[in-house]
Amino acid sequence: MEFYPEGLLFSDELQYEIKSRFMHMDTDPGYGRRIFFENAGGSLRLKQSVQTFSEIGAYPDCASRRHNRATDLKRIEKKGLNNARIIFNAKSGQLHTTISATRGMFNMVGTIAENVPGKNIVTTVLEHPSVFDAAKYYCKKMDIELRVASANLQTGGIDPEAICNLIDKDTVLLVFMAASNITGSIFDVDTIIKGARSVNPELYIIVDFVQHAPHDVFDVEELKIDGANIAPYKYFGQRGYSFSYVSDRVALLPHQRVLRPGNESNWILGSIAQAQYADVSSIVEYVSWIGDHFTKDKNPRCLFETGMKHIHLHERGLLHRILFGGNGVSGLKDISNAEPLFYNGDITCKDLIVPLRFKNISCPKAVDEYAKRGIIVFERMADSYYSMRPMETFSLPGVIRVSPLHCHSIEDIDTFLEATQEIAAI
Numbered sequence: 001m002e003f004y005p006e007g008l009l010f011s012d013e014l015q016y017e018i019k020s021r022f023m024h025m026d027t028d029p030g031y032g033r034r035i036f037f038e039n040a041g042g043s044l045r046l047k048q049s050v051q052t053f054s055e056i057g058a059y060p061d062c063a064s065r066r067h068n069r070a071t072d073l074k075r076i077e078k079k080g081l082n083n084a085r086i087i088f089n090a091k092s093g094q095l096h097t098t099i100s101a102t103r104g105m106f107n108m109v110g111t112i113a114e115n116v117p118g119k120n121i122v123t124t125v126l127e128h129p130s131v132f133d134a135a136k137y138y139c140k141k142m143d144i145e146l147r148v149a150s151a152n153l154q155t156g157g158i159d160p161e162a163i164c165n166l167i168d169k170d171t172v173l174l175v176f177m178a179a180s181n182i183t184g185s186i187f188d189v190d191t192i193i194k195g196a197r198s199v200n201p202e203l204y205i206i207v208d209f210v211q212h213a214p215h216d217v218f219d220v221e222e223l224k225i226d227g228a229n230i231a232p233y234k235y236f237g238q239r240g241y242s243f244s245y246v247s248d249r250v251a252l253l254p255h256q257r258v259l260r261p262g263n264e265s266n267w268i269l270g271s272i273a274q275a276q277y278a279d280v281s282s283i284v285e286y287v288s289w290i291g292d293h294f295t296k297d298k299n300p301r302c303l304f305e306t307g308m309k310h311i312h313l314h315e316r317g318l319l320h321r322i323l324f325g326g327n328g329v330s331g332l333k334d335i336s337n338a339e340p341l342f343y344n345g346d347i348t349c350k351d352l353i354v355p356l357r358f359k360n361i362s363c364p365k366a367v368d369e370y371a372k373r374g375i376i377v378f379e380r381m382a383d384s385y386y387s388m389r390p391m392e393t394f395s396l397p398g399v400i401r402v403s404p405l406h407c408h409s410i411e412d413i414d415t416f417l418e419a420t421q422e423i424a425a426i
């Protein structure tokens, strides 16, 4: 695919169709028109996801029976598992279902830490507590060292060397996020993995894709990693479940499972709701529908991959507009008193998550001012357990996190920028 440093927007026609597939896109039914730019905290939901979730959830039937409805539900389950594999491009390994991405991460980190000999675990200072606390908890439990890579204060990401310099022959596990949920910086996952394995070829590696997955494609086979996870509620789907991937070698490590013979590599503990399997299919079918506009190849992974790549390019176009404006509307870079953080000119290593602050008004007050103008954003503050470590690292009291989604249009961005002009002039 061609390189588009400033992104590539969907056609107006496709943009319109995309918008029409989301629930409560422009309006909250109780509170009126609003623009939802808080998708990093939980994304706008697909209508298809909402509809099938309640439709399939209504059936009482157990999928392992023989009657018609039960066999239908079994088909939905199989299809959901296949579709989840498409998201990860998992041709090998096992899927692991849990109630949250954090639960899945603790299970993967714990299984490796408890079973693989070694003396340290490496992670980064920017991690969400789901990774950081899992690593810390199991380091304490196994009496091994926790090594934490520092951030690059200019890019808001982590340089590969900062991680690789901490790896040695005794590293049990490297666990890190693919992109920061606060700065939007995409980590150079490929270079990190190659660098780390050049020091320790047998190293176990888990990547947290919760924040990055809804913005771009990834491939566990190509990366040759041992674990990865996603959270469907940040991925246009429902809250309350999560899928993780574990490699064949992790799948076979002793882990909590039903002890049925022949079940040694299985990581699905108990029965998750059929509605959740239907939900993951809604996500994959939607992304593949976008992909179908851009490729003639009907291979399921190719359709999905093409869809995600175009989502990424459209979002890059929106990011460019937010920062640099256009058509007579000033971008954040040109609004005095507004300060978008961690931009050094190159937006190709950013997801559509913009950390912002104002010189004239505090972050929580600015969030309230946006809300008065019908725009929902959120502040990530140093006094919140969930953003404390990154904020301390960057010596910031907090930032406003602006997180639109690919279903937004240039007009939505311009409305946000006009509100920003007003707030900057308060």
Ligand SMILES: Cc1ncc(COP(=O)(O)O)c(C=O)c1O
Binding pocket: 040, 041, 100, 101, 102, 103, 128, 130, 131, 177, 180, 181, 208, 210, 211, 231, 242
């Ligand atoms: C990067 C990252 N990883 C993991 C999680 C945890 O997801 P969950 O709340 O589903 O456990 C989040 C949630 O915000 C996140 O942003």
